[in-house]
Amino acid sequence: MNIAIYNLDSEVTNAALQELFTPFGPVASAEIALDAFTGVSRGFGQIVMDDETAALNAIRSLHDTEFKGLQLSVQEAPEKKEQLGSYKVGTGPVRVYKFRKN
Template identity: 40%
Template sequence: MKILVRNLDRSVSQQELLELFQPFGQVESCILVMDAATGKSKGFGFVEMPHAREAIKAIKGLNTFKVKGHGIRVKAAEA
């Protein structure tokens, strides 16, 4: 299941994003979207988890969770 993560502080690294989701289960991929011109984070990313039950737990557990002072928004990514 692909998960959209928004409202990330721009200093959050891809590794930090990955570590947020790992306690909920297996993470297949983790991508932080970067600005091509500046090379800096755009403040959102995608996490893919192969097991829907784990992904749903991660969404419920992390939506509005504060990371570096920002309440992140986590939901299933639309196809």
């Protein structure tokens, strides 16, 4: 099960996040989102736990708790939407813009 963690301190590492969730069961992966340009934490991360019971227990236990001076928001991660392409999305007609010649 994928777990989303929000409101993380910028000093929290992947290892610290994994260590926080390890008492509830085995953690398959722990990843903090980093800014692409600065490499600094964006304040949220994701945990993957294979045992769904342990994951739900971790969510209940850690939601609204304090970690490194900030109150965490822990919840089941939303499903990722798959984009079908980088062009028009939807079922309506495509309007072509025609440039005028002066």
